[in-house]
Amino acid sequence: MGEELVYEVGIGLLPGIGNYLTRTLISYCGSAKQVWHSPPGKIEKIPGIGPTALNSLKHGKSVLKQAEIILAQAQKEEVQLLFYTHKNYPDRLKQIADAPTLLYYKGNCRLNQRKIVSIVGTRKCTPYGKEITEQIVKDLTKHQALIVSGLAYGIDIAAHRAATQYNLPTVGVMANGLDTIYPAVHRKIAEKMLDNGGLLSENTFGTKPDAHFFPARNRIIAGMADVTIIVESAIKGGTLITADIAHSYNKDIMAVPGAITSPVSAGCNYLIKSLKAAVYTELKDLEELLNWDLENGNSSTSKHDLHKYQAEDFTPEEFKIIRVLQEIKEEQIDTLSWKTQIPINQISSLLLGLEFKGVVKALPGKKFSLI
The missing domain is CATH 1.10.10.10 (Winged helix-like DNA-binding domain superfamily/Winged helix DNA-binding domain)
Incomplete structure (x- = not known):
């Protein structure tokens, strides 16, 4: 781990300098190290830089010691530190304005696989929800998709378990530091995921899974996938927050319909009714939405027209x-x-x-x- 990484970790520890401002600074200065060593007169001319940010850079070199400690622990824990300029940083996530500038990643699968699907839902899922989740994952073996979820109770852990069962790579995005597994009862499955997948967080070591970290965690789940599938969700809660985030990113959302009398299907039915989500009833629905059914053909109507420019x-x-x-x-x-x-x-x-x-x-x- 080189000297530049010390500066990359350090800039994220400075008060008053968030993800967006970090990227702006590096865009103008060229690198994290150059941000630290540029004269104040140059820094204060950069759009968005106020007195707080300027003062942080001027008096914040002490955080570099803290950054070195984090790097040492990362090496000990076999955790990769992925700054947003790193080649292994998730490309899809990089496209969103509030993406984290630094990710902590422990695992062995590529975060830029060709097909990535997020699967989320209520912690209080039903047997129907678990069954559907397993079927979705089983069907996705056809495409060897990376399965992303949040390692939480209910639908999340059902998705991870199914992925390990069917030998699909799966990544759990956590709201705490990677030095602890939360919830602890999922430790065994989390360790198994490291064989074909991994664990991901924007939070440094020692961070506890406090409530306010979960909505931020959800934006990573939504941002790094091609589509987010909601299996079961109440009308309020973290799952619908994830759907709202995905919608704000212009990401595709799918929802599994459920009985109108079921509280844990109310959120899915609402998303479908309000046209925020496409209906998921079978794999074909997803393939048609993402044009995966056309990938072996000669159609030029691909969603993003990816082959128009060489x-x-x-x-x-x-x-x-x-x-x-x-x-x-x-x-x-x-x-x-x-x-x-x-x-x-x-x-x-x-x-x-x-x-x-x-x-x-x-x-x-x-x-x-x-x-």
């Missing part, structure tokens, strides 16, 4: 911009900068070049989209 026709930097705009319909230039890790002073000329090539177009509000 990497060899563009510079690496140009293609980074194209890949981001394929995932997001339109994006502001500042956000494009940190998502692509191209400095703001370079991305303007790259976008102009892509405009001349007829690939992108400028929109009001300093936004750009593919043509």
Whole structure:
């Protein structure tokens, strides 16, 4: 673990500097280390930098010692620290504005697999919910999808268990530090998941599973998947929060319908009725929603038109911009900068070049989209 990682971990420990501001700073300065060593006069000119953030950087070098301690524990615990510029950081998650800049990951599966499905639901699930969850996972063996959930009671742990049973990779996203398993009763399945999957958290070692960490955890579950499937959910609670988050990210949501008399199906039925979720009754529903049924054909109507542009026709930097705009319909230039890790002073000329090539177009509000 190199010197740069010390600065990457350290910047996340500074008060007044959150995930978005961290990415902005690195976009303008070039690296975490350069953020620490840039003169205050340069830093204060960066958009969004106020007195609190400036003061944190000026007087915050003491946190680098704390960062070194975290790195040492990570090495001891065999935990990878994935800064958002790391090649193994989940690409899908990187596309959302409030994504964590640092992830703690223990496991052996790739977080950028071609197909990723999140499965969540109520802690108080019914036998019907468990049965459906197992069937969904079993059917997904056809696509060798990565199964993501939250290691919680109920639907979450049913999804993880089914994935290990059918030898699919599965990742549990936790609201606490990776040095403890919560709930403790799921320790055995969590350890088994490390053989083909892993455990993931944005929280450092020693973090307790306090209530306010769970909604933040849910955004990771929603953000790193192609689709979130809600199996059973009450009309209020964490599962619907996850659905709302996925909806705000323009991510696909599916819900399993249930009896109108069942309290744990009320949330799913509501999502379907309000058109926030597509109905899941069989694997074909998911395949048609995500166009997985077309992947072996010659159709050019893929959801994101992923094959329209070829990497060899563009510079690496140009293609980074194209890949981001394929995932997001339109994006502001500042956000494009940190998502692509191209400095703001370079991305303007790259976008102009892509405009001349007829690939992108400028929109009001300093936004750009593919043509």
